[in-house]
Amino acid sequence: MLPESHVVTISRFLVDQERSHPDATGNFTDLLTDIALAAKIIGREVNKAGLVDILGRVGAENVHGEEQQKLDVFANEVIYKAMDHTGLLACMASEESEGFMAIPDKFPAGDYVLLFDPLDGSSNIDVNVSIGTIFSIHDKISEGERGTLEDCLQAGSQQVAAGYILYGSSTMLVYTTGAGVHGFTLDPSIGEFILSHPDMRIPDPPVKVYSVNEAYYDRWSRGQKNLVNHLKTEAGFGSRYIGSMVADVHRTLLTGGLFMYPSDALNPRGKLRLLYEAAPLGMILEQAGGRASHGSGPLLDVVPEELHQRTPVYIGSAELVDMAEGYLRSDSEI
Ligand code: AHG
Ligand code: MN
Ligand code: MN
Numbered sequence: 001m002l003p004e005s006h007v008v009t010i011s012r013f014l015v016d017q018e019r020s021h022p023d024a025t026g027n028f029t030d031l032l033t034d035i036a037l038a039a040k041i042i043g044r045e046v047n048k049a050g051l052v053d054i055l056g057r058v059g060a061e062n063v064h065g066e067e068q069q070k071l072d073v074f075a076n077e078v079i080y081k082a083m084d085h086t087g088l089l090a091c092m093a094s095e096e097s098e099g100f101m102a103i104p105d106k107f108p109a110g111d112y113v114l115l116f117d118p119l120d121g122s123s124n125i126d127v128n129v130s131i132g133t134i135f136s137i138h139d140k141i142s143e144g145e146r147g148t149l150e151d152c153l154q155a156g157s158q159q160v161a162a163g164y165i166l167y168g169s170s171t172m173l174v175y176t177t178g179a180g181v182h183g184f185t186l187d188p189s190i191g192e193f194i195l196s197h198p199d200m201r202i203p204d205p206p207v208k209v210y211s212v213n214e215a216y217y218d219r220w221s222r223g224q225k226n227l228v229n230h231l232k233t234e235a236g237f238g239s240r241y242i243g244s245m246v247a248d249v250h251r252t253l254l255t256g257g258l259f260m261y262p263s264d265a266l267n268p269r270g271k272l273r274l275l276y277e278a279a280p281l282g283m284i285l286e287q288a289g290g291r292a293s294h295g296s297g298p299l300l301d302v303v304p305e306e307l308h309q310r311t312p313v314y315i316g317s318a319e320l321v322d323m324a325e326g327y328l329r330s331d332s333e334i
Helices: 010-019 027-046 049-057 071-083 122-127 214-219 222-232 245-255 274-287 318-332
Strands: 089-094 112-120 131-139 161-167 171-176 181-187 192-197 209-211 258-261 291-293 313-316
Touching (some): 010 192, 027 071, 112 274, 222 318, 274 291, 313 318
Parallel strands (some): 209 258
Antiparallel strands (some): 131 161, 161 171, 258 313
């Protein structure tokens, strides 16, 4: 007899969660279900990216019957098209689209706002290393019937939900609505996301691992250099860096540790984007008992001024994020 947890699909889990909210309309359940569908379609393409290229080379029709689109653009299209007609969204914004994405007039608009990074870690696609999709969900706050840019520029603390899909050795969907973090693993034999990691909590004490791209060491502030030097010497930490934020943060969620993408002399705000990378992953880690900081304060408190605004990122075990802030504080005390 299968244990109870093995037959809980994401759809069933969402319906169970919905029942605990008497005023629920079912719209959120539909929204997450549509995101899970988009994830399966993207995952199918990600898992054969190399093959698509080979098939295309021998003259066979590629899977799209047209010039193979880059996976970033393909994933962007899949998510937009999976969501635009649902009547659930007031608008969207994506890393791959310059401006905010209105819902076509021919479709009804809804009360949620979806911000997303359709494919995170793109540089790892060609070398078969884990990549992901990140999403952030807000309530519409503007007056009009359809969403505006204002609806997209909300602080991370206002998110009603956040999550990611990790296309790795297995495909996992992890999300939170502010009531804990739940992980689902795709069973490709039945095409269902199955509850595999209920109520995820960052381990305490954490494993001694820090995650940062040390190629930029010379461009870091004194405090950042002192922090990493402390971690690798007195504190005896090991280092892991995949280069896909979703994968590095997922590992940090499972084992504890500290993921960093600091600002530096060339990038005073760092590289990672606040709306659809740092804020959603920051909500996940905070909901799992960790912390998320921009280096001198809570990352989720930052109110964005523009869609693609970048931010330094320190996400992971609370004690390690606190330590990072301590070292960085010395920069402002000079
Ligand atoms: P994206 O592929 O969506 O542009 O994101 C890539 C990001 C993030 O996934 C990762 O943490 C970071 O780029 C790695 O940057 P470096 O190569 O500079 O370390
Ligand atoms: Mn990204
Ligand atoms: Mn991306």
